[in-house]
Amino acid sequence: MPPNVTDAGPAEGAVFFPIAEGPNPRRWTTNDPWLTEAVFGPREMNFNWYSPWQGNDRIVVMTVQKARAAGVALAQ
Numbered sequence: 001m002p003p004n005v006t007d008a009g010p011a012e013g014a015v016f017f018p019i020a021e022g023p024n025p026r027r028w029t030t031n032d033p034w035l036t037e038a039v040f041g042p043r044e045m046n047f048n049w050y051s052p053w054q055g056n057d058r059i060v061v062m063t064v065q066k067a068r069a070a071g072v073a074l075a076q
Contacts, residue, residue, distance in 0.1 A: 013037060014067040014074055017057050018047075023071030025052035037061040 016022060028051035029035055035048040041058025067074060 019057040
């Protein structure tokens with residue numbers, strides 16, 4: 001196992017590129033100020049309010065619960 005893998009229990013967060021690895025844009029929750037934990041990348045819009053926007057891709061950090069509710073494909 002890689003040294004950064006631990007047996008600390010289930011993951012609490014998911015990190016992904018929305019366009020490449022996210023769900024269909026129509027499944028995103030919009031106007032949710034707590035949709036993400038953090039967003040890195042272009043700031044052409046506020047991702048928590050306009051999550052279906054198909055602008056430049058960014059890195060999104062979400063709780064596993066919100067990612068699953070949005071339909072993000074996560075490993076078990």
